Amino acid sequence: MLPAFFDSIVELITKTSADLPPDVRAAMSSALASEEPATRAGQALTIIAQNIDQAESCEAPICQDTGMPTFEVHVPVGANQIWMRATIREAVAEATKRGKLRPNSVDSITGENSGTNLGPGTPIIHFDQWERDEVEVRLILKGGGCENTNAQYALPVELDHLGRADRSLEGVRKCVLHAVWKAQGKGCSPGAVGVCVGGDRTSGYLYAKEQLFRTLDDANVDARLAQLEASIMDEANRLTVGPMGFSGKTSLIGCKIGALNRLPASFFVSVAYNCWAFRRLGVRLDSTTGAITSWMYRDIEKSKPMLAPELMAAGFPRTGREISLEAPITEAQIRDLKVGDVVLISGRMYTGRDAVHAHLMKHEPVVDLNGAVLYHCGPVVKKLTPEPGAPKPTGVSRWAVTAAGPTTSIREEPYQADIIKKFGVRVVIGKGGMGPKTLAGLKESGAVYLNAVGGAAQFYARCIERVDDVSHLEFGTPEAMWHLQVRDFPAIVTMDSHGNSLHRDVEDASAKVLASLRPV
Ligand code: SF4
Numbered sequence: 001m002l003p004a005f006f007d008s009i010v011e012l013i014t015k016t017s018a019d020l021p022p023d024v025r026a027a028m029s030s031a032l033a034s035e036e037p038a039t040r041a042g043q044a045l046t047i048i049a050q051n052i053d054q055a056e057s058c059e060a061p062i063c064q065d066t067g068m069p070t071f072e073v074h075v076p077v078g079a080n081q082i083w084m085r086a087t088i089r090e091a092v093a094e095a096t097k098r099g100k101l102r103p104n105s106v107d108s109i110t111g112e113n114s115g116t117n118l119g120p121g122t123p124i125i126h127f128d129q130w131e132r133d134e135v136e137v138r139l140i141l142k143g144g145g146c147e148n149t150n151a152q153y154a155l156p157v158e159l160d161h162l163g164r165a166d167r168s169l170e171g172v173r174k175c176v177l178h179a180v181w182k183a184q185g186k187g188c189s190p191g192a193v194g195v196c197v198g199g200d201r202t203s204g205y206l207y208a209k210e211q212l213f214r215t216l217d218d219a220n221v222d223a224r225l226a227q228l229e230a231s232i233m234d235e236a237n238r239l240t241v242g243p244m245g246f247s248g249k250t251s252l253i254g255c256k257i258g259a260l261n262r263l264p265a266s267f268f269v270s271v272a273y274n275c276w277a278f279r280r281l282g283v284r285l286d287s288t289t290g291a292i293t294s295w296m297y298r299d300i301e302k303s304k305p306m307l308a309p310e311l312m313a314a315g316f317p318r319t320g321r322e323i324s325l326e327a328p329i330t331e332a333q334i335r336d337l338k339v340g341d342v343v344l345i346s347g348r349m350y351t352g353r354d355a356v357h358a359h360l361m362k363h364e365p366v367v368d369l370n371g372a373v374l375y376h377c378g379p380v381v382k383k384l385t386p387e388p389g390a391p392k393p394t395g396v397s398r399w400a401v402t403a404a405g406p407t408t409s410i411r412e413e414p415y416q417a418d419i420i421k422k423f424g425v426r427v428v429i430g431k432g433g434m435g436p437k438t439l440a441g442l443k444e445s446g447a448v449y450l451n452a453v454g455g456a457a458q459f460y461a462r463c464i465e466r467v468d469d470v471s472h473l474e475f476g477t478p479e480a481m482w483h484l485q486v487r488d489f490p491a492i493v494t495m496d497s498h499g500n501s502l503h504r505d506v507e508d509a510s511a512k513v514l515a516s517l518r519p520v
Pocket of ligand 1: 146
């Protein structure tokens with residue numbers, strides 16, 4: 001067997017989780033340079049840039065959602081794939097134990113988290129043989145927020161604002177633009193899309209995801225597809241969806257299209273959307289030892305820090321107009337806020353995602369949520385183990401949060417207004433915005449929705465002073481309710497208590513642009 005294989009895979013997972021490849025950094029640097037620093041888009045991108053540099057400097061997850069680990073492995077003829085698969089699984093469990101991956105593998109029937117990232121279908125490992133005498137392992141970590149914005153179209157189809165998409169490259173163009181528009185900020189834009197034209201429903205999605213292994217700056221070998229990629233990039237960036245759906249100049253950082261043959265009766269266009277936290281790396285390994293001989297997508301020379309040190313040290317880019325709030329928060333304070341305000345939250349904050357929301361619909365909360373701040377977040381946490389001989393840690397010192405960005409809020413749309421009303425929650429923080437039911441609930445109950453910057457898990461972890469307690473650990477660490485003490489946690493009011501929603505406004509404005517785009 002290959003003695004260094006296990007360590008090489010752990011190293012690959014660790015670096016992939018913490019270090020964005022240079023092509024993605026370059027695209028995000030261009031996005032940052034294109035926005036005015038004092039705009040919502042500029043502030044969001046500055047936080048993202050800080051987050052990218054922070055994650056790399058401490059080798060911690062860029063985003064708390066470390067996604068579905070997907071390995072593409074090439075092996076020489078005769079390699080023992082059974083042993084390699086088992087060893088990759090062991091390496092995934094080890095990286096999870098070290099806090100480099102969040103436990104993300106959940107039993108689909110019971111909701112139980114395996115705690116190891118192992119389970120039926122997790123991780124995804126694909127093997128291919130090749131004639132070369134070396135092993136190649138490529139890894140992508142794609143999170144749930146952007147996975148939920150994937151889209152598949154069966155052509156011909158009628159699309160909102162674009163009309164009919166026929167079985168042609170023009171129809172493909174319409175589908176991809178529609179998918180980018182529909183995603184808005186929910187998949188943590190600016191994102192990149194991998195697209196498959198053709199195949200069947202299953203192979204189409206698979207091949208679309210495979211396109212994400214191409215670098216953002218490569219050129220398609222098929223001139224027709226190269227032209228289509230370029231025109232979609234141009235048009236998608238005219239949609240003004242912008243970073244996080246805040247409106248802005250950059251909505252898409254990459255478009256990679258491949259084609260598979262199809263049945264005469266089918267014409268699918270499959271779109272795999274990847275957020276800006278586009279974690280993709282690879283290694284080549286010596287086929288006799290398993291040791292890393294070279295890295296893929298990871299040119300250290302080109303992996304420059306995104307921000308100058310003085311900007312990094314400056315933290316959140318303030319304009320002087322920020323509003324500081326200390327939890328618990330009153331209705332009067334909430335009614336004073338309006339869409340566009342930047343708020344700095346201090347005091348107690350509770351996390352709550354899908355399991356907590358479903359639980360609160362049927363049970364009383366274990367804490368008083370009156371005036372509370374509820375954060376849609378599934379953090380990466382580490383249980384602290386004391387040094388030998390040191391006193392056993394209690395209460396606040398038992399846990400450390402190592403990554404804590406917001407999760408996609410729209411999943412809680414069926415519950416949120418009821419929970420706000422029933423328990424007196426005043427502030428909901430998440431990303432991507434919520435729908436009309438929540439907007440009406442905010443108005444009725446005097447609450448507000450704040451959009452934090454999706455994926456900025458290191459940045460927000462640094463706003464957490466300590467972990468005071470945790471409830472519902474039986475839901476697994478991402479789904480538990482963490483009691484956090486925060487200081488100057490920045491977020492933007494995107495839905496206020498007067499019926500205004502930035503998300504609705506940006507969606508409407510970008511729909512008008514979408515409708516005005518002419519066929520190429
Ligand atoms: S950046 Fe956003 S979409 Fe991407 S993994 Fe993180 S939370 Fe999910």
